[in-house]
Amino acid sequence: MRRREARGSWTWPLVVLSTLLTAAGVYWIYLAEGGVTTVAPLGQVESVTTTGTPCTSDSLSSAVAGVESAPQFLSLSGGLCYDYMGEESGAGQTHVYRFYSFGPISYPCGTSPVQEPATEIKVTAVLDGTNLRNITSISEEAVTAASETCTSAAVPVQVVSLVSEEVTIPAVPQLNLTLYSPSVQVSSLKAVVYLDGGTENFQFQSVTPSSPLASGGLVSKTQIVIGTVAFNGREIYPMTVSGTLVGGSTFSYTVHVQVAGA
Numbered sequence: 001m002r003r004r005e006a007r008g009s010w011t012w013p014l015v016v017l018s019t020l021l022t023a024a025g026v027y028w029i030y031l032a033e034g035g036v037t038t039v040a041p042l043g044q045v046e047s048v049t050t051t052g053t054p055c056t057s058d059s060l061s062s063a064v065a066g067v068e069s070a071p072q073f074l075s076l077s078g079g080l081c082y083d084y085m086g087e088e089s090g091a092g093q094t095h096v097y098r099f100y101s102f103g104p105i106s107y108p109c110g111t112s113p114v115q116e117p118a119t120e121i122k123v124t125a126v127l128d129g130t131n132l133r134n135i136t137s138i139s140e141e142a143v144t145a146a147s148e149t150c151t152s153a154a155v156p157v158q159v160v161s162l163v164s165e166e167v168t169i170p171a172v173p174q175l176n177l178t179l180y181s182p183s184v185q186v187s188s189l190k191a192v193v194y195l196d197g198g199t200e201n202f203q204f205q206s207v208t209p210s211s212p213l214a215s216g217g218l219v220s221k222t223q224i225v226i227g228t229v230a231f232n233g234r235e236i237y238p239m240t241v242s243g244t245l246v247g248g249s250t251f252s253y254t255v256h257v258q259v260a261g262a
Helices: 062-068 071-077
Strands: 037-039 045-047 083-091 094-106 114-128 131-142 158-165 174-181 186-195 198-203 217-224 235-245 250-258
Touching: 062 071, 062 094, 062 114, 062 131, 071 094, 071 114, 071 131, 158 235, 158 250, 174 186, 198 217
Parallel strands: none
Antiparallel strands: 037 045, 083 094, 094 114, 114 131, 158 174, 174 217, 186 198, 186 235, 235 250
C-alpha cells in the first residue's frame, strides 16, 4: 500500500480507530483514513488519505515502540524511521507486526505526492503484558511498487518536486520548487504553498511574455522561508498554481505537495 499523504495542514475530517487493549493483549494502533478535502485541479474534489503510523508518533503502543527500538530491528532498519502498518496476527502474547519504509517522493500525475513502500520488516514478538518481552523472529524484504494511474484531468503546469535545501544562512530554511509544463507555453507563473503558520509565495520572474516557459520545459526557484512559516516532511500542504498561457488564457487550480528532505 502506498503512502499518499501523511497529515494535512488544513482541517481534516479524521477517522481514527483508537488503541484497543484486551485481556489477551490484542490491540490495534489506528489506521487514519480521510483527510484534507480541497478544490482540486479543474474544479474536481480531491480527497487525501493516509495509512500507517510513523515511528515518531505518540500513539504507538509501548510494545510496538519497543520493537522499533530493539537492536534486531535497528540492525535491519539502519536507524531509518519505519511506519507501523498494523498487526498481521496475534494469539495470546505472541504477535506479528508489519513495518514499512518508503521511497522518495514523486508526482506521477503532477498534482499529488506519492511515496511507494520500499521495504517491509515483519516481526514476531512476545509480550509481557503490554510491553515487549523479546523478538522471536524478524525478516526484511523489498516491496514491489504498484503502478500509478492518473485519474485526474491534466493540468497545464505540473509539480516535479518541493525540496528543503541545505541552508546558506544558519537556522533559516530554504525551499526549492520545480514545476513542469508538459504541453503548453506559459507566459507568467506563480505558486502559493499553504504551510504551517502562513504561506510561501513563489513568483517565477523568469517566466515572461518575452521569455515563456516552453512546452516540455522545467522551471525552478529557491527561496528562503522566513517569519512564522514552518513545515515538515510528514505533512501534506495545499498549493495553488496560477498563471497565463501564451495567447492570453489564464489558469488557477489547487494541487498538493510534500516537502522532500525535511
